[in-house]
Structures are given as structure tokens and as C-alpha cells.
Amino acid sequence: MRITQSLTGGVDISATILDLANVEKPKTWDGVSLLPILQDNKKQVRTSLPHIQVWGPEPTRNLALLDGRYKYIYWYYQDEALGLTPTEELYDLQNDPFELTNIANHSTHSQTLKNMRKLYDQQIQQWQHQTLNYNEYAEYGHLLNRDLSWSEKLKILQIKGIADKS
Structure with a gap:
């Protein structure tokens, strides 16, 4: 058994399989090959890893970022009643x-x-530039932006029918 402290995610599995098959991964893929870690369990293949949670009830949606030691989470939702x-x-x-x-x-x-x-913030910029406009994922590049006001976020939610129009 091999154990590593390297920061990895499920998104890295497909990139690793392509690397094993000597197939170049698309440049737009977020995953990185884990082969260097398999060869040396002390290697690091990434400095940070996003954890995106954009399903379930709106108040539970967030973006977290891990750097190997720290985990930062931003919860964007606002609801005074709750x-x-x-x-x-x-x-x-x-x-x-x-x-x-x-x-x-x-x-x-x-x-x-x-x-x-x-x-x-760098992850949000990448999201805004690379995310497909599918299944409302693109909107989360704005909703999860720390610098956008709640009133601007609420407009996005209302336009997309994600929130009640009140």
C-alpha cells in the first residue's frame, strides 16, 4: 500500500488514465496526472484544489478551495428570514x-x-472564462464572486428562475 499527503481530487483520475495511455489531455481539463505521485509518493502535482458544490438547495451552494494545509469556503447566499x-x-x-x-x-x-x-478569486476568474453555459454553471462564476453585491446576485437568481421573484 502507498500513502501520500499530495493534494489530489477525483478530477485527476481521467487525466491520469489519459497519461497512462500516452494520450494528451485537452488543455481545458482541470485534472492533472497523478503518475508523478505513483512514481514518488512525496511529489506534489498541484498547489490548490477547488471543491465546487452547486447542487441541492441554494443556501447550501458554495465554492471551497484547499491548498494542502488550509481550506477556505465562501458561502454566497443571503436570506434574512433564515x-x-x-x-x-x-x-x-x-x-x-x-x-x-x-x-x-x-x-x-x-x-x-x-x-x-x-x-x-483566481479560481472564480478561471470559472468565468472556462465554464460552459450549461445547467446554470456559468451563473455560479458570478454568484460565487466575493466582490459582487447580494442585490446583483439576486438579480441573476431571479433572471434564471433560481430564486423566487419577489
């Missing part, structure tokens, strides 16, 4: 693997939060 406001979470997975303590507002982690926001 007490929901856009929220950030930051977890130190090395010291808090069960994600019990949100450190986003701890001053000792302000630089880490800034770094994770930067990675997150």
Missing part, C-alpha cells in the same frame, strides 16, 4: 482536521486568509 449572510470560513486542516474551528476572523491568520482569498 439568518443567512455571505460568510467565509477558513480551517487549518493540519491542526484541525475535523474543521471544528473557523479561523477566518482570527487576526493571527489574516495573511493566510488573504492568500486563500487570492487563490479563490
Whole structure:
């Protein structure tokens, strides 16, 4: 059995299979080959990994970004009746693997939060430029944008019929 601490995701499996078959993966694929890790379990093939959750009830949708040690999550949804406001979470997975303590507002982690926001924003830009306009995925490039106001996000939800028009 081989164990690695390398950051990987399910999206990497198809890229690995293509690499094993000596077939070049399309440039637009997010996955990366895991062959370097299979050859040396200490290798790293990525510096960050997005975790996209855009199914289920709207308030549960978010984008998380992992960098191997930290996990940053942005919840964009707002609903005063439910007490929901856009929220950030930051977890130190090395010291808090069960994600019990949100450190986003701890001053000792302000630089880490800034770094994770930067990675997150880069992921949103990539999403906006590469996502197909299918099944409302393109809209989430805007809904998950930290810099877009809730009123602008609500308009997107209403136009697409994702939220009630009120």
C-alpha cells in the first residue's frame, strides 16, 4: 500500500488514465496526472484544489478551495428570514482536521486568509472564462464572486428562475 499527503481530487483520475495511455489531455481539463505521485509518493502535482458544490438547495451552494494545509469556503447566499449572510470560513486542516474551528476572523491568520482569498478569486476568474453555459454553471462564476453585491446576485437568481421573484 502507498500513502501520500499530495493534494489530489477525483478530477485527476481521467487525466491520469489519459497519461497512462500516452494520450494528451485537452488543455481545458482541470485534472492533472497523478503518475508523478505513483512514481514518488512525496511529489506534489498541484498547489490548490477547488471543491465546487452547486447542487441541492441554494443556501447550501458554495465554492471551497484547499491548498494542502488550509481550506477556505465562501458561502454566497443571503436570506434574512433564515439568518443567512455571505460568510467565509477558513480551517487549518493540519491542526484541525475535523474543521471544528473557523479561523477566518482570527487576526493571527489574516495573511493566510488573504492568500486563500487570492487563490479563490483566481479560481472564480478561471470559472468565468472556462465554464460552459450549461445547467446554470456559468451563473455560479458570478454568484460565487466575493466582490459582487447580494442585490446583483439576486438579480441573476431571479433572471434564471433560481430564486423566487419577489
